[in-house]
Amino acid sequence: MAETRDRILDALGTLLPEVGPAGATLEAVAARAEVSKGGLLYHFGSKEALFAGFLARLEEATAGEVERMRASADHGVETYLRISSVTDDHFTRTFLSALALIGTAEVDAAATVARVLATYRSAVEECVPDPVLARLVQLVGDGLYLNAMVGSLDPAEDDHVIARIVAMTRP
Amino acid sequence: MAETRDRILDALGTLLPEVGPAGATLEAVAARAEVSKGGLLYHFGSKEALFAGFLARLEEATAGEVERMRASADHGVETYLRISSVTDDHFTRTFLSALALIGTAEVDAAATVARVLATYRSAVEECVPDPVLARLVQLVGDGLYLNAMVGSLDPAEDDHVIARIVAMTRP
DNA sequence: ACCACTGTACCGGCTGGACGGTACAGCATC
DNA sequence: GATGCTGTACCGTCCAGCCGGTACAGTGGT
Incomplete structure (x- = not known):
């Protein structure tokens, strides 16, 4: 679902100013987006893909x-x-x-x-x-x-x- | 020696723009400063102390x-x-x-x-x-x-x- | 002059934990 | 029962920090 994808990117957006890139763990982003880590990696195959999607x-x-x-x-x-x-x-x-x-x-x-x-x-x-x-x-x-x-x-x-x-x- | 201390901070300063904070490993900084990791940690007891010294x-x-x-x-x-x-x-x-x-x-x-x-x-x-x-x-x-x-x-x-x-x- | 001892500077292997990524099992909905 | 998606257990890697050690320059007692 595209909605979940956007929710993940939003979560990353709120997390980054708070804890910085180092604190923006896959698990932390997933938790903020109320998705499991597996779910996150389903939408973005890697952390690189996640960041690239955000940009x-x-x-x-x-x-x-x-x-x-x-x-x-x-x-x-x-x-x-x-x-x-x-x-x-x-x-x-x-x-x-x-x-x-x-x-x-x-x-x-x-x-x-x-x-x-x-x-x-x-x-x-x-x-x-x-x-x-x-x-x-x-x-x-x-x-x-x-x-x-x-x-x-x-x-x-x-x-x-x-x-x-x-x-x-x-x- | 204060000279070594400054050399370490200089190394950090050249490393940060190149590889970012994530790449500024203790070992990487030590290598750039031509000091061992142990030597670096002698002058700065932790990564936090290293960064604080730089700031x-x-x-x-x-x-x-x-x-x-x-x-x-x-x-x-x-x-x-x-x-x-x-x-x-x-x-x-x-x-x-x-x-x-x-x-x-x-x-x-x-x-x-x-x-x-x-x-x-x-x-x-x-x-x-x-x-x-x-x-x-x-x-x-x-x-x-x-x-x-x-x-x-x-x-x-x-x-x-x-x-x-x-x-x-x-x- | 010599030796025992101390403090400073530095080295490098080790380990425990965190994290990215994988595998797989479960669970809807169609 | 297939597909889309989710949850979780697990593996390998990387790295911060620890620790036992070395070298050496004082220092002071004799």
């Missing part, structure tokens, strides 16, 4: 987020930065989990994250004519993600930064 | 970097951003290694990194009067680090962004 879903979700950016009235900049600074967003959590996967032997998470960032970058460049400014916008978003990763994010305060940047991008 | 050295190095910022002619902003974007710098590599440690069970690397970022933040706030702009500068720096972590950094290109920000901070 694949991240890339799909990225496409969806970029679509949301394109559809937004302000041409996406604010939408982009808001997502980065809202830590309880599902996509943000998935992205942070992927960051936690960087450095694991099983899978090249860095490459996937790099692709995700590149996708975002093209999207930002679409709605900010000045390429230097576009890159600046993206770097601020990335900075927000890094701060979210280490848990030092004050969303209320960073609202002002976001507002400033949005103002810069529409003269 | 402690990062915090010391941070103090030194902030000092360099304070001493620089341009009031630190450019110095700060340059460090973030130069991936072969010793401090940058140490910092990226610490990022790789986030999520390991042995040690709370996120807290250390958060403290390092907070230290930098105060330093930037010292030389940029506008607090919102100061935060923006710091977020761009953090964004550069994140990009360096996933290997998607084009230093030549980001020079323009740095120049733009430096211009913004001295009207």
Whole structure:
């Protein structure tokens, strides 16, 4: 069942920020997903496949987020930065989990994250004519993600930064 | 000998970006440092102590970097951003290694990194009067680090962004 | 000058436990 | 009774930490 598969990936997503890749044991993931270890290995033949499945879903979700950016009235900049600074967003959590996967032997998470960032970058460049400014916008978003990763994010305060940047991008 | 201790920590620092925390076995670190496993465990009683020692050295190095910022002619902003974007710098590599440690069970690397970022933040706030702009500068720096972590950094290109920000901070 | 002893630095084999992966038996539903 | 899925017992590997040992540089009593 595809539902079970997604439940397993969700379980991995909640587990990774809590205990890191080392703590994300097959048994731990199975327990969190309320599946047996055998059941997990039925859906994902190996830990590598499990992680790869997670990263694949991240890339799909990225496409969806970029679509949301394109559809937004302000041409996406604010939408982009808001997502980065809202830590309880599902996509943000998935992205942070992927960051936690960087450095694991099983899978090249860095490459996937790099692709995700590149996708975002093209999207930002679409709605900010000045390429230097576009890159600046993206770097601020990335900075927000890094701060979210280490848990030092004050969303209320960073609202002002976001507002400033949005103002810069529409003269 | 303190020299051996430092050599071990250096070995860990070069190993972490290459193979990640999972690959940074006691034996692997010992081999890289040209010490036996027993010798390593003589200096660091456990893997946790090894990682903790590495993070402690990062915090010391941070103090030194902030000092360099304070001493620089341009009031630190450019110095700060340059460090973030130069991936072969010793401090940058140490910092990226610490990022790789986030999520390991042995040690709370996120807290250390958060403290390092907070230290930098105060330093930037010292030389940029506008607090919102100061935060923006710091977020761009953090964004550069994140990009360096996933290997998607084009230093030549980001020079323009740095120049733009430096211009913004001295009207 | 010599020896007994102590502390420091380092070495490498061993073991117990954890974890990834396999095998297989059970149990629905069709 | 076949298929899709689940649970569990088990195996092999890998690794952290332990431990018995070596080398050697003091140190101090004689």
